[in-house]
Amino acid sequence: MQMKVVKFGGSSLANAEQFKKVAEIVKADPSRHYVVASAPGKRDRSDTKVTDMLYRCYEMVREHEDITDYFSQIAERYNSIIRELGLRFDISGELEYIRNAILHHSGRDFAASRGEYLNSLILAKYLGFDFIDAESVVFFRENGSFDEEKTNVAMSAELALHSYAVIPGFYGVMPNGTIKTFSRGGSDITGSIVARAAEATLYENWTDVSGFLMADPRIVSNPLPIRTVTYRELRELSYMGATVLHEDAIFPVRNAGIPINIRNTNEPDAPGTMIVSTANSYDPNTVITGIAGKKGLSVITIEKDLMNAEIGFGRRVLEVLEEHDISFEHLPSGVDTMSVVISTSSLDPIRERVLNAINRSVRPDSLSAEDGLALLAVVGRGMVKAKGTAARVCNAISSAGVNIRMIDQGSSELNIIVGVEEADLERAMQAVYSEFVG
Numbered sequence: 001m002q003m004k005v006v007k008f009g010g011s012s013l014a015n016a017e018q019f020k021k022v023a024e025i026v027k028a029d030p031s032r033h034y035v036v037a038s039a040p041g042k043r044d045r046s047d048t049k050v051t052d053m054l055y056r057c058y059e060m061v062r063e064h065e066d067i068t069d070y071f072s073q074i075a076e077r078y079n080s081i082i083r084e085l086g087l088r089f090d091i092s093g094e095l096e097y098i099r100n101a102i103l104h105h106s107g108r109d110f111a112a113s114r115g116e117y118l119n120s121l122i123l124a125k126y127l128g129f130d131f132i133d134a135e136s137v138v139f140f141r142e143n144g145s146f147d148e149e150k151t152n153v154a155m156s157a158e159l160a161l162h163s164y165a166v167i168p169g170f171y172g173v174m175p176n177g178t179i180k181t182f183s184r185g186g187s188d189i190t191g192s193i194v195a196r197a198a199e200a201t202l203y204e205n206w207t208d209v210s211g212f213l214m215a216d217p218r219i220v221s222n223p224l225p226i227r228t229v230t231y232r233e234l235r236e237l238s239y240m241g242a243t244v245l246h247e248d249a250i251f252p253v254r255n256a257g258i259p260i261n262i263r264n265t266n267e268p269d270a271p272g273t274m275i276v277s278t279a280n281s282y283d284p285n286t287v288i289t290g291i292a293g294k295k296g297l298s299v300i301t302i303e304k305d306l307m308n309a310e311i312g313f314g315r316r317v318l319e320v321l322e323e324h325d326i327s328f329e330h331l332p333s334g335v336d337t338m339s340v341v342i343s344t345s346s347l348d349p350i351r352e353r354v355l356n357a358i359n360r361s362v363r364p365d366s367l368s369a370e371d372g373l374a375l376l377a378v379v380g381r382g383m384v385k386a387k388g389t390a391a392r393v394c395n396a397i398s399s400a401g402v403n404i405r406m407i408d409q410g411s412s413e414l415n416i417i418v419g420v421e422e423a424d425l426e427r428a429m430q431a432v433y434s435e436f437v438g
């Protein structure tokens with residue numbers, strides 16, 4: 001039996017017209033039992049998300065500014081949705097309560113969470129579904145981390161009482177009863193949590209794009225959509241900057257083996273992208289799944305004769321980074337050289353201190369830090385079986401006249417990472433795309 005959990009993002013629920021599309025989607029398939037909703041997003045480019053407006057209200061109160069007018073704009077966003085949907089639903093009491101709570105310093109997260117709360121109340125009413133407040137089923141621990149097991153038990157028990165329900169995304173509750181939110185975009189995580197608790201057969205994540213594209217459309221014109229991507233490939237791609245889904249949304253469903261289908265509310269017939277644990281179907285023509293790029297990186301290069309024989313060398317270098325709270329991105333190394341790729345923004349403010357500390361710790365023959373590096377990740381589960389992929393990537397990049405500064409193939413043969421000058425990233429990406437896709 002099919003059981004689907006569907007999550008709609010802010011742009012899918014930005015106004016009454018979007019609510020109608022959402023209802024059509026939900027009602028088209030009776031196996032869509034549980035709906036997770038975001039707060040109203042932008043209606044057009046110049047619009048402001050309700051979540052951002054709520055954060056602003058919170059700040060205004062802190063600065064002793066009057067929120068009356070600004071809060072009425074938020075109220076009007078919800079009231080216009082209710083009016084245009086023709087609903088008989090009075091939320092003035094809720095709005096008044098929220099306004100007072102914000103005025104009485106109920107907390108930044110509480111303020112932000114009300115965007116999802118109100119939108120979900122309205123959506124539940126419109127769909128004729130039950131409403132389950134996330135506050136009673138999503139739990140955080142004292143230290144602020146998400147309590148997955150406690151949540152799963154409570155969520156499963158609550159869902160069992162409702163065949164059809166709407167649950168607000170983005171927030172849960174702390175042990176002391178105060179509201180806490182996930183990081184921005186966190187409704188994706190709630191959707192994943194609900195899918196796990198419902199033992200869903202599919203988690204549909206409805207947004208405003210028809211899934212992932214093979215490359216950044218600002219760089220490669222009309223890239224093909226990705227039909228199927230594995231969780232591991234997605235981690236590689238999103239780490240490198242391809243964002244459609246909140247990173248942390250992957251874990252609850254991945255562990256439970258539930259696929260995620262990214263769909264477009266404005267193009268409901270498009271199949272979107274399926275995110276799965278293992279893709280059995282291997283198409284020999286699609287060696288690569290996607291290409292992503294990341295700028296703003298620096299490389300620290302350390303050289304020392306006989307480095308390879310010096311036990312603990314790497315550890316000492318990494319210890320210095322740890323002491324300075326810097327995480328490294330890559331570690332391509334040679335026999336007597338070690339390079340550490342890190343983000344320039346983490347190195348910049350403490351550059352001298354870090355280099356001096358490495359000098360003291362490992363006494364290298366030479367040590368340098370260079371900025372302006374970009375990484376290009378060519379990701380694909382098909383690489384394991386295809387011979388010569390690395391050669392094709394390198395040839396394509398060199399033929400485009402781009403110098404390769406570094407190359408690193410993960411031992412899982414899931415990705416090839418190529419380091420190039422920042423200014424060359426676009427050209428390298430276009431070249432690799434044409435080589436593999438045409």
Ligand code: ASP
Pocket residue numbers: 009010038039049051052115169170183184185186187188
């Ligand atoms: N409304 C929240 C945000 O804007 C959470 C979400 O939409 O997922 O970040």
